[in-house]
Amino acid sequence: MRCVREYASSRYLEETGANCECGGFLRPSVVLFGEGLPPFDYERAEEWTEEADLFIVLGSSLLVSPANLFPRRAKQRGARLVIVNRDTTPLDERADMLIQNEPIGSILQRTEKYLNA
Ligand SMILES: [Zn+2]
Structure with missing residues (x-):
C-alpha cells in the first residue's frame, strides 16, 4: 500500500x-468497496464495453456505480449478458443467462477446461 x-x-x-x-x-x-476505479482501467472498461459481444458479470450485486453501468451499456448495444452472482441483481431480468447456484471458481475452472480442450 x-x-x-x-x-x-x-x-x-x-x-x-x-x-x-x-x-x-x-x-x-x-478495487475494494468505496475505492474509485483507476482512470486507465475505467477507460479500458468503457472501450471493452463498447466492443463486447458477450458481457459476463462475476460476483457483483450490480448495485454500485460505475461497475453497474458497464453491463447495462453492453446490453443496450446488443451484447449478450451473463450474470454469475449468488443473489439477485437489478439486471437479472435483462440477462440472457443467470447462474446463481454455483461458485464462481468452479465456473471459471470449467470454462478454462472448455477453452483449452
Ligand atoms: Zn512497497
Whole structure:
C-alpha cells in the first residue's frame, strides 16, 4: 500500500503477515468497496464495453456505480449478458443467462477446461 511493487498472489495468500520489502502492507490488486476505479482501467472498461459481444458479470450485486453501468451499456448495444452472482441483481431480468447456484471458481475452472480442450 506504500509503493507500487507487485508480488505473486501466493505471497499474500499463503504468508501470514506478509509485507512489502519497503515495509508497507500488501493488498490485493483489485478495487475494494468505496475505492474509485483507476482512470486507465475505467477507460479500458468503457472501450471493452463498447466492443463486447458477450458481457459476463462475476460476483457483483450490480448495485454500485460505475461497475453497474458497464453491463447495462453492453446490453443496450446488443451484447449478450451473463450474470454469475449468488443473489439477485437489478439486471437479472435483462440477462440472457443467470447462474446463481454455483461458485464462481468452479465456473471459471470449467470454462478454462472448455477453452483449452
Ligand atoms: Zn512497497
